[in-house]
Amino acid sequence: MKIMHLSSYSTLLGLLSLSKDVDKFEFVFKISRKTFNYICSVVKEHMTAKTANFMFSNGNPMSINDQVAIALRRLSSGDSLIAVADSFGTNHSTVSQVTWRFVEAMEEKGIHHLQWPSTEQEMTDVKSKFEKIRGLPNCCGAIDTTHITMLLSSSEVASNMWLDREKNHSMILQAIVDSEMRFRDVVTGWPGKMNDFDVLQRSTFFKLCEKGERLNGNKMRLSEGTELSEYIVGDLGFPLLPWLVTPYQGKDLSDSKAEFNKRHFATRVVAQRAMARLKEMWRIIQGVMWRPDKNRLPRIILVCCILHNIAIDMEDDVLDELAMSHHHDTGYKQEVCEFADHTALALREKLSLYLSGRLRH
Numbered sequence: 050m051k052i053m054h055l056s057s058y059s060t061l062l063g064l065l066s067l068s069k070d071v072d073k074f075e076f077v078f079k080i081s082r083k084t085f086n087y088i089c090s091v092v093k094e095h096m097t098a099k100t101a102n103f104m105f106s107n108g109n110p111m112s113i114n115d116q117v118a119i120a121l122r123r124l125s126s127g128d129s130l131i132a133v134a135d136s137f138g139t140n141h142s143t144v145s146q147v148t149w150r151f152v153e154a155m156e157e158k159g160i161h162h163l164q165w166p167s168t169e170q171e172m173t174d175v176k177s178k179f180e181k182i183r184g185l186p187n188c189c190g191a192i193d194t195t196h197i198t199m200l201l202s203s204s205e206v207a208s209n210m211w212l213d214r215e216k217n218h219s220m221i222l223q224a225i226v227d228s229e230m231r232f233r234d235v236v237t238g239w240p241g242k243m244n245d246f247d248v249l250q251r252s253t254f255f256k257l258c259e260k261g262e263r264l265n266g267n268k269m270r271l272s273e274g275t276e277l278s279e280y281i282v283g284d285l286g287f288p289l290l291p292w293l294v295t296p297y298q299g300k301d302l303s304d305s306k307a308e309f310n311k312r313h314f315a316t317r318v319v320a321q322r323a324m325a326r327l328k329e330m331w332r333i334i335q336g337v338m339w340r341p342d343k344n345r346l347p348r349i350i351l352v353c354c355i356l357h358n359i360a361i362d363m364e365d366d367v368l369d370e371l372a373m374s375h376h377h378d379t380g381y382k383q384e385v386c387e388f389a390d391h392t393a394l395a396l397r398e399k400l401s402l403y404l405s406g407r408l409r410h
Contacts, residue, residue: 075367078118079125079330080356084363088356089117092154103147106138111147119144120151124353127332129339149345155352162358163351165233165263172266176279178228182319183312184404187269190225190233190281192293193320194245195328195377197222197237197350199338213241215381220343222324222334222350223248225281230323231361232354238347245286246386249293264292271403277396282317286384289393294400298385305405309397312404321375326368327357328377 074082093113103111111119115137123133123144130141137144166172172189179188196219201211211218219241225234236252249255257263264279271277280292289295296310328335331353338346360368402408 078121079367080121080360081363081365081367084360084365084367085117085121087363088121088155088159088359089114091158091359092117092151095154095158096150099150101146101150103143104139106140111139111143116147117151120148121356123148124331124333124349124356127336152345152349152352155355156348159352159355159359162362163232163235163355166227169266172279175227179316182228183315185282185312185316185400186403187267187277187279188282188294188316189264189266189279190227191317191320192223192225192249192281192283192287193317193324194221194223194248194286195324196220196241196381197334197338197346198241198336199341199346202340205340210242211240214244214384217241217380220346220350221248222354223252224320224324224354225254226320226323228319229361230319230326231358232323232327235351235354237350238343244386245283245384246288246388249287258290258292271399272408275396275399275408277400282313283320284317284383286386288386288388288390289397290390291393291396294393294397295386297397297401305401305407308405309401318375321377322373323357324377325374326371327353329371329374330357330360 074085078085080088096113096116103116105111105115119133119137119139122128122136123130126133128136130144134141134144166175166189175189176187179190180186196213196215196217198217198219199211201218205211205218211220213219220237221239221241221243222235222237223239223245224232224236227233234252234254236248236254239248239251254263264281266279268276268278278291280294282294285295285298287293287295294313296313297306302310334350334353341349399408
C-alpha cells in the first residue's frame, strides 16, 4: 500500500495538469486520468449551464475539471468539507456547493451506467458469467444490503426511526449486482431499523418481479416437467421466493445441500465484494457521516454507485489495486428471514439435485 502525504492545494491542482505523477493522481482521486476525463465529459454540459462562478481563495476561477476534482476528492476521501477546502485552497461552502452540483449532474447525465439489462443478449451474457463462477444456471444477479452510518443532531437522536438493530443510526443501501460487481438496481433512503425483507418489499424491483415484469426471460429446463425461471441470489436475510434463491439453513445438511450452499455463497459473494469496494473507493459513505441531509444522502449514495460502475465500464486499472474484501458491514450480525414460498422450496430442492447430478431427467 502506497502512503502519500499531499498537503498543499498547489500539489493537488498540479496533479490535474501534469501527465506525470500518475500514481499520485490515482491515489488522490481513486480513478485513472482516463476515467477522470470521461467523468468530466459526462457532467460538463450540465455543470456549465448553471450560472455560478466558483473561485479559489486566490481569486482564480475554477474550471469544470477543478470542480470535478474537488467533488471527487470530497466523495472519495471521506475528509471533512474544511479539510477538502484547505487542500484545494478554497472554502468549505464552495466545496459543498461544487460537490452538490456534481452530484446533480452525475445523477442526471450518468444514470445510464446503472441500469437493469435491457436486451435478451445482455441478460444472456450476465447469466453466462454467473454460471461460470460455480455453475448456478439462469442466475441474473446477487442482492445484498449495507448500512450507511450517521451521527445525528440531538433533536434527531430523540427519534429512533434511524436506529438500527446494532444501535447505530443508519440509512440502508440495498443493491443487486452482476458477476462483474456492477450495480444493476439500487434502493436507498430507508432507515436502518428496517430489515432486508421490508426494504425489498418496498422496492420497484420487488413489485415488478411479483407482477411478472422482471426476471421474466428465458426459462431453463432442469428435468422433465421442471423449468427454472430467471432468479437472483441472496443471503439468509432475504425471503426464499420463486425469483430469489437463498441458501439452506442449518448445520447438518445433506451432501447435495452443503454443496449447493458452497456454490450459492461463491455466487452471491460478488454482491458483498461490490458493497465493500463501493465503501472503500467512496469513503464519504464508509465511516460515520456527520449530520447528513436525509434528502440529499440517498442521491449521494446513488452517485457513488454510478461512479463505481463507471470505473468498471472504463476498465479502470486502479480497480486491480484494490484489496478484494467482502466485509462491508462490520459489527452487523447476519439477519435471518424465515419466510419461504412453497413453490420456491421445491424449486431450490430440484436445483440442488440438478447441481449434484442427482436429478432424474
